[in-house]
Amino acid sequence: MKSLVFKMKYLSCCIGAVGLMSSYSVSAANLTTLNKKIENYKTVTHKRLVEAAPEDWLLPKGNYEGWMYSKLKEINSKNVSKLTPVWTYSTNLDSGHEAPAQINNGVMFVSTPYNNVIALNAKTGQLYWRYKHDNPYDLSVMHNTSRGVALWGDKVYVAGLDGTLNALDAATGERLCQSQIGDWSIGAYITSAPTPVKGKILVGPSGGEYGVRGFLEAMDAETCETAWKTYSVPGPGEAGHETWKKEGKRPDAWKYGGGSMWMPGNYDADEDILYWGVGNGSPWLGDQRPGDNLYVASSIAMDPDTGKIKGHYQYHYNDSWDWAAMNAPMLIDGLKDGKKKVKGLVSPQRNGYMYWLERDGKGKIEYLEGKPFVANNAFKSLDPKTGRPTYDYDHVPVTGKRVSYCPSLWGGKNWPYESYNPDTGMMYVPANDNICNSFKGKFQDDVEPASGQFWAGIDIPDLDVYLADQSKGVGQMQAWDVNKREKVWQHDYGKTMNWGPVLSTAGNIVFSAGTNDRMLRAFDAKTGEVLWEFPLNSTAIAPPVAYEVDGKQYIAITAGYGVDPHWTNGVLAAKDKSGEWIADVPEGGVIWVFALPDA
């Protein structure tokens, strides 16, 4: 006993010492090019984030509810045909640009691949400053993108691909402090936009293809010290650990079981509860980690002060398809059974099903209904009370056997944000149907999990991606009535995937890009009619946003094709025999800003 006590004391001492090192101040002036200091920067407060004033776009999804919606309506379905570019700004980088422009009182912040942050005058496009993150020289990551920044107080927070979370002076771009969140060398790099909540900055790393155990970490916004950290896969003694059965060749699968929390979450400010998405299992093959595998492929409710998990809903158990549930569900109060209004959660999931859930205000999440929005051949049905799927095991990937399934591993909808418009009562979903894949599961023992090597349990050359029906296209925009739970309209993009996050506005418009023809489109939100389209320099896979400066409304989107959208487009174009699939989509990041001509 004495020995154990001694050991624990020793460990505690060490752990404490390590904790002291988790954040540090740095002198990083040479990382930032300062063109012009931002004067009178408007402090971002909890109140401002909750209120989400329409002239700003402070959060990556516009508001804490995750709606991707703007109340602005100067640009509307009657005049959008006159929309025209007013300024552009080259990021001077290629690859996938996936960050929204984020606007605070006329100042725009855009993060880029390899973690530059560019601060611009949102009205003129003139540079204030540019921060270039000092990623390690031998950095390697699967996705070199960045999905946005967090704005809090007088600082801008950006995560690095090297697993750091960095606090910048909003006025000058100078880095003030940073925290090490993930270890990129094992595969725990960060692409997510951090989320600011009540003085903490929350972010989680990627790693679901590398055998990394997922987690979300909260950093104190002032000191860059760790406030809390919560693993998405419960350890011994924690609720849910029993869903990782100690069976088979890997009885300790929970240690490297994936569940990355690699996208920003949503927040119920009234009830003070976070809602976050949890990614796929690692490796992809569920038979290598028996059990339901909580909280993989789930949405979880968390206490923002402590990180404690208060509730969860798992969309499908023992994930075997790479159908990550990384996007947090939108917070929408809607009708239950067509009558009673309840606090709800709505989420179009990568598994191809749309989910309506109920939140009780204390963290408990209950199933209301699920409906497929694209073809899914792996689920026979959903239990009407719980939503738990019944599987068709001919389409559940396993080790040692080639299995095909639809939708593909990229899902019926990947990370690009859907939008909810309270004016139309509709949800707008960037969907991909008619795309499937097959592979033979592999027990990968030539390298260890969490060693920085691809560890998904498949050989990439063995992955076959194909269209279920060669005559049909893939990418779609779907509009669903949230209360009726029915699809209202659908636009088919044809021979392209759709990787475009969606913005809807009070002007009865839905904006989205993401297709291989480089178009940014404006749809009539009620009817789906295409009202306007404009060819960008490259395909935009970043969220479009709306903001206002000096009483004038602008629409901003960053074009820049890359990462998975680029690769999947190449694969599908190479297989296409119709001649309709555009193979050559140029790269190159450009921030585009549109407005109506002055009267």
Place this chain on the structure above:
Amino acid sequence: MKEQNNNKHDDIEQTACCGCAQPNQNKGTDFKRRNLLKYLALAIPAVNYFTGNLALAAIKKKSPESMLPPQVGDRFTYFSKRLQGPLIKISDLIELDKQVLVVPVDPKTGEVRDGSRYNQILIQKLSMVSLSQDTQALSVDGIVAYSAICTHAGCPVTAWVEEEENYMCPCHQSVFDPKDGGGVVSGPAPRKLPALALTTENDELVVAAEFNSWIGFGKPPR
């Protein structure tokens, strides 16, 4: 689920890996952190064992020698921690088996040069007659060695396309031909994989020369 202090050790490994690999302005801070690491090196694996973080359990201090690129005369051992130790011999390799991920070893000190990710190397035994003339000149007994670091975005090129006898990067599917000097067959990679000339001594594979090109992606180092 809340994990307070016992998770802070994540930062240790990050420092151990990135502090040394990040020649930036944080030298003072990193120096202090590395010193502290020395004293924690024994305790941390135990902590990680309890918390289930395998990668952290494998942590070790990295010396400057471990970060040197492959030196002439270096041997090789496996990258896999489970297999690491034995020096790789010509007789260990079977023709047309999948490429093996290895790291260099200083034969005098036994130091494994795995301190930089840029030291990850692919070796493979191919049919001598299938090799181009230039590739034959770099190989020994049909065995070739290339940098594992993809010239597109830096991922390890660990997938094997058996039918075409090519390498594929799992990140963005660049394909390289090991029979032809690591040249690009398809995909976004802009240039071939750097090759390492080999020789042999007592059946052990030996580095005969430096890489024939710079390691990494993007712009060449200045």
